Amino acid sequence: MDVKEHFRSPVRGPRFTSVLGLVLLVGMPVLFVTGLLSYTAYNPGLGPPNDRTPDAGLLGFQLFDWPAGPSWLYWLTQSVHVIGGFVLIPVVLAKLWSVLPKLFVRPPVTSVLHALDRLSLLFLVGGTLFELATGVLNTQLAYWFPGSFYRLHYYGAWVFAAALAVHIATRFAKLRRGLRDEGGEELRAVDPSEETISRRGAVALVGAGSFALFAVTAGQAIGGPLRRTALLAPRGGADPGPEQNGFQINKPAAVRGITARDTGEGWRLSVQKADGGTVRLDHAQLRAMTQTTARLPIACVEGWSTGNQDWRGVRLTDLARLVDAGADDDMFVESLQRTGAFRAVYLRANQVRAGLLALEVNGKPLSLDHGYPARIIVPAAPGVHQTKWVTRLTLGRPA
Template sequence: MNGNKRGFWRSPLRGPWFTSVLGLVLLIGLPVLFVTGLLSYAAYNPDLGRGNDHTPDRGILGFFLFPWPTSPHWLYRVTQGIHVIGGFVLIPVVLAKLWSVFPRLFQWPPVRSLTHALERGSLLLLVGATLFELVTGVLNTQLDYLFPGSFYRVHYYGAWVFFAALVVHVALRLGKLRRGLRDEGGEELRAPDPAPSTISRRGAVALVGAGSLTLFAVTAGQVTGGPLRRTALLAPHGGADPGPEQNGFQVNKTAAGRGIRAADTGEHWRLRLRGPGGDLALSRAELLELEQHTVRLPIDCVEGWSTGDQTWTGVRLKDLAALAGAEPDHMYVESLQRAGAFRQVWLRANQVRDGRSLLALGVNGAPLSKDHGFPARIVVPNNPGVHQTKWVERLTIGRPV
């Protein structure tokens, strides 16, 4: 059959203006998600390998990596908050855009020229990669790992497929986007026999915007904190704080869920400290006798969730390095946990040198709760939450080999 079967699609909303307005929003929003995603990947110290995320065969795709800074301490909270909240906010826009161009899937013949084939191929990859990134991202925020392999790897490679397809697609269709905003061209989208209108095109755009605002309202509080936290219905643990028995802020991973037994954290626990000066074993009481420092820092997670600033007390990591006979250098942190990822992580030298980086023993005026890492945990400014290791067992000072 010739033509694109346009008579089947009768909505009066479809047309170049509606599609182009949604496309312009995505042209701005999706690259922001891409850039903030790369920043999140850099924050995970992937070049340090063992214990940190290590994507094999990354090659040239790792050209942008740089030593993630410790200041300002809220940077990761902002970039990851934009990444996660922005992903939710754009879901209605993506779905509306796909609805608006759906008739193009039925164009006939499907390929009219080499340029048309390239355009349709880039569109297929762009749509597929966008949906893949949104679905895996939403699943990650809800702690539902229903996809094979590491989230960081699949999300990272998916992002680069998206970016390559976006560049090609924009190069081929930027002129059509400009004409569409003037409501010119795009005849393949217009219904030849439109049904009676029940809403204006601007009203449809406003409806999509209302959907985005609703998703913003039920996600933003997990980053901003304060009264909005109660509206963060899509936060992985809801919007309520658990109370003083959990130090007054949310728990992401519990001790039971990570296989921590009472005997592991009891009176026989020792911090094993290894450096050029030899091996040391320090009890919690001995750690409390060392000079204590207090800092206010958040725990910010890849799911976009943040504790907000908490008051931590403990021993500076650079003081522990000195105790082990070393200058502040890379530090290998090992946890007691038996289940889950990131049982061991590397910290960079700049993180260990920062005077705000602690082996925390208490928070908000009380000892750490078991679920918050008792007897000791890592707290480093501007560091992803999974690198703020809980239930610390061993610290080794020195560069990775």
């Protein structure tokens, strides 16, 4: 008996597969583009430690210098990327189910072109599943990777994009025919079983699955009362109390090896030029400088946001003037933290002009977990660049 005769669902057919394919044709490129925007927001052109793909070669190009505004820019692009990834999971699974009979077509390869086509599908399906799986694990803070998530996810995205381009070039006409329910005989059941759900009902079921995933993940990005609906998100639930400044923490001080002793009376902020002198300031001296208030969010690569908070501190440009730094000087920011990535980052000159060294938030001193005694706040920058427990600022690029 033909193996295909085991697949008897009347739902399978060219139109059902093509409708799902059309959704993915729109959605997956959006994920790829927003992923590239996230990469650009890390300012890889500044090199390590910002760039986590130093061996990327031609794949490591930077689209443009990431702007320091509007303040919600990174929140928007990364929220679309992460939430969109969750929403498309049911569509991807349904699409793979719909074309499962084609896996058993015999002979498996009929020509060189057919072999290349099947090879591109292997990379497309593998790349899609790899990107979705690693993305979900990252949002769940489950770093079960044989290396850096940043690097693996980035390279996987390019494998997926190349395979998708080949797939679109070779299958777009077939997609158009499938939407008219033409062709695709290899997908239709030879001996269909009794219908238990219509194809429209199956599409609606997939849509309901996507909406359910949206409902239990989007709240961590939207914030406010909706944060409690983010049942599958580590940053869901109620906001912490006033002792934690009233909003979500990414990594607490203990996880990063920070103690109260590190941030006590002996703490000093060093401000220096790469080729010049150094100014050292204690907390009281920083508070004696002109203070500026800004209402800004922190948005993280995992897709969650603190929402807007009222930050108060010293403008980075005021600190740069203490060492006669120029308006076009980048800034190298170093933290007291002893463990984890991004213990130091570069900020571009446009970010320096827009950023604060925050000492307070929401009218109170920073809690230790939120970066006391001082942290960086820059509009539209990824959360990992909003460095906590700052100890040194270096203006200009080291030789």
